[in-house]
Amino acid sequence: MNENFLSPLTSQFQVQYRYSVQFTKGIFDLKNPSLRDFLISEKKDGDTKKALVVLDQGLISHYPNLVSEIKEYFNGLTLVVQLTGDIMVIPGGEVCKNDPQHWDSLVKAVDLYGIDRHSYMIAIGGGAILDLVGYVAAVSHRGIRLIRIPTTVLSQNDSGVGVKNSINYHGKKNFLGTFAPPIAVFNDLLFLESLDVRDWRSGMAEAIKVSLIKDKDFFLWIESNTHSLKNRDLEAMAYLVHRCAELHMEHIANGDPFEFGSSRPLDFGHWAAHKLEYLSEFSIRHGEAVAIGMALDTVYSNQKNFLSKVELDRILDLLKNLGFVIFHTKLAENEKQILYSGLQEFREHLGGKLTIMLLAGIGIPREVHEIDEKSLANSVDYLEQVV
């Protein structure tokens, strides 16, 4: 008998991921080959795969024919993919992540329709729907293939092209979730036309964020296209979405995709934003909160003498010129709470050491591990005056 039966064993391996994000217009137009070609290219054995399509209810009033268009599109593909049951329509926005009945109805559908690990779940909608469906797909049978079709600026340039999903738990934002890359993403720019003005604008906050910490040229481009972006020029928005998605994806692939460490540069402006979303009872959009959070951390960066006054002004001006309101009364009313519980919750969700990204210049990030009360109070006051 082997004497080494007490020697330790080590397991070491790596898991490969690969997915592409395609940009298109009119994805369910019968003449549009993007999705069809992808599905055909994925067909490896003789099997016809199943697909469960989940649609954001917020799209229906703007695209009353969408359900029938999707069905017709898949009618031409029955040898490759078979839609199961009916298309599921779920209320979009935070409610779908808050109310567990939506999560449950999706898991039940996976069971009922016999969706397996090689079937598809196809999520069409805003970031909230994508997060919910992504989470269901990730944990059902330990992972069903997920195709995302994001329909908001934020989901096309940030949440929908990344690797995370989540739902809320007893009001705790994103408490449950996983890291689970999709197998493909299709950004259909035409969906952006129907967005409410707040959602059109709100998603641009993430582009400004990523430009501030990673790409000064992109910041300059946004600055010089303020007018078109504000006036809903779709081609300008297409560029903004594309470059923002690219920067996010590069960051994820070259960094720490599943966030095992404690640094999360893409969360610039987010620590106060998360708390503010909560304090406003989600009456402000994620991107609106991020704009305020970035404004706050930008002023704070200047208070700490990391960032020049010239650059501070430029950043606040861009936010204002795009139509963002960069202050919220809850910020002044709950200053201490934002500072203490906001920072603590942010640290807890990330884990490890508190790490906050500030700015040392446009495109130049600077990490700190604490926020001081006095400078933060000054920053809040400053914002209240300049807004």
Place this chain on the structure above:
Amino acid sequence: MNENFLSPLTSQFQVQYRYSVQFTKGIFDLKNPSLRDFLISEKKDGDTKKALVVLDQGLISHYPNLVSEIKEYFNGLTLVVQLTGDIMVIPGGEVCKNDPQHWDSLVKAVDLYGIDRHSYMIAIGGGAILDLVGYVAAVSHRGIRLIRIPTTVLSQNDSGVGVKNSINYHGKKNFLGTFAPPIAVFNDLLFLESLDVRDWRSGMAEAIKVSLIKDKDFFLWIESNTHSLKNRDLEAMAYLVHRCAELHMEHIANGDPFEFGSSRPLDFGHWAAHKLEYLSEFSIRHGEAVAIGMALDTVYSNQKNFLSKVELDRILDLLKNLGFVIFHTKLAENEKQILYSGLQEFREHLGGKLTIMLLAGIGIPREVHEIDEKSLANSVDYLEQVV
């Protein structure tokens, strides 16, 4: 403006995993350094980390001092790890995966105690408790560090050293779960002494399984140690557990750890086993069902002329000599159901093409993609006679 704003983007990256499985005796003995040394080695920054310990209730009657021993062990480690709240004791066995209240109480504890992504959840118990705690750890905050201390043969040689977790959903076995490697595993052999005879035996089925598809020498070793293994010789069991864990870990690391493909060789004997566990209303243990499932697939392999009669006899004899009952009345009563819905559920859970592992010899696997009704019926009859 860049003209390529419609060009596709691709994300490609790999995620690295590494964990070790240590073998020890008396892990919470104050003189035992294994766990302590590991925790100290993980302490990177100044922070003291939190740990939430979850204990299998089935251990308490056998080790009435366990809770206080664990607390004392961690008392000597307060600068490194701080136990949060009290140690949570959860009923072991399938009930903890079936009843959602256990899942919920754990998620609540993660929230209440502020367990973050860099804290630990430490699960001590059988495969069911490890699966439950592993799932909670995997989805809370998108992943808390998991330490497993398996206490049954099956969990020490198979489930606890692998990368999967799960809970049941409305009676569907392992319907919800993820692939999420632990950060460390500690197999404490002394826990095996208190196992019920059925649990002692049942875990050996996985060792026979892995020997049959991967390692003839290991099969021969089990054969020649039948007597010691049956008579609860702890050193013999230690070797069996070690080698079986090693073969499982090698398979996972060198194969397809997160099972993106459709082949799952480690599921030899499992397709009928899963159905049988269900049909017996979980009155038979997983390993007992696997022994029957392997016996069935072994006879079937002989019926199809893949496997010689000599080897067939040897395999059935080993199972019987270890005390396994290799037939169950539900097998004859529900032959068609086992064949059709059993195969279908097995395929669905794995996804993709039906892939069943059979034997072409001891240590020589052979994949097939269908099971024929006639030969299966003959195999069931055969087993009924030889049992």
